[in-house]
Amino acid sequence: MSLGSTLRDHPHFLEQLYRLTAYVVRKLDPLVARIGYDRANRWLRYPEEWVKRIVFDCRMCGQCVLHSTGMTCPMSCPKNLRNGPCGGVRGNGHCEVIPEMKCVWTEAYERSLKMPVYGQEILWLQPPVNRQLEGTSAWVNMLTGIDREPPPGWQGTTQEIELSVQP
Numbered sequence: 001m002s003l004g005s006t007l008r009d010h011p012h013f014l015e016q017l018y019r020l021t022a023y024v025v026r027k028l029d030p031l032v033a034r035i036g037y038d039r040a041n042r043w044l045r046y047p048e049e050w051v052k053r054i055v056f057d058c059r060m061c062g063q064c065v066l067h068s069t070g071m072t073c074p075m076s077c078p079k080n081l082r083n084g085p086c087g088g089v090r091g092n093g094h095c096e097v098i099p100e101m102k103c104v105w106t107e108a109y110e111r112s113l114k115m116p117v118y119g120q121e122i123l124w125l126q127p128p129v130n131r132q133l134e135g136t137s138a139w140v141n142m143l144t145g146i147d148r149e150p151p152p153g154w155q156g157t158t159q160e161i162e163l164s165v166q167p
């Protein structure tokens with residue numbers, strides 16, 4: 001078992017780590033603004049990718065939603081689905097595209113149940129991913145707010161609105 005999959009099976013630890021990281025990154029905003037967001041993006045994208053690829057198998061979409069998806073990267077789904085599984089999940093909870101792989105969304109759901117802080121966010125509706133942010137630093141994009149801007153033409157709800165779940 002790899003280090004990443006071991007860590008991903010401790011979602012509560014990871015959500016605490018996320019909370020701390022987000023806090024530190026926000027505190028550094030004045031410094032990052034002085035450096036310049038574009039320059040900071042060039043500097044930070046490589047260490048961010050290195051860390052997050054090991055821990056989350058990150059694909060550097062630039063719009064990180066890990067805390068809303070059970071600390072499971074939705075871009076590691078072969079179909080890049082960000083709002084739950086497709087209709088092809090196998091009876092054993094595995095992926096229809098890669099049968100030996102557990103469905104990313106099966107894992108996301110199971111892990112979200114172990115996340116007291118952000119677990120409920122799995123019910124949020126995510127806007128379409130903005131492919132123009134691919135390869136950029138999600139940390140810097142969080143500071144500029146561009147990661148929360150829905151792509152042009154998106155008429156749906158934003159992630160601020162929770163879905164209601166029928167019992």
Ligand code: SF4
Binds near residue numbers: 058060073138
């Ligand atoms: S959601 Fe995006 S930034 Fe976050 S781990 Fe996945 S690919 Fe990386």
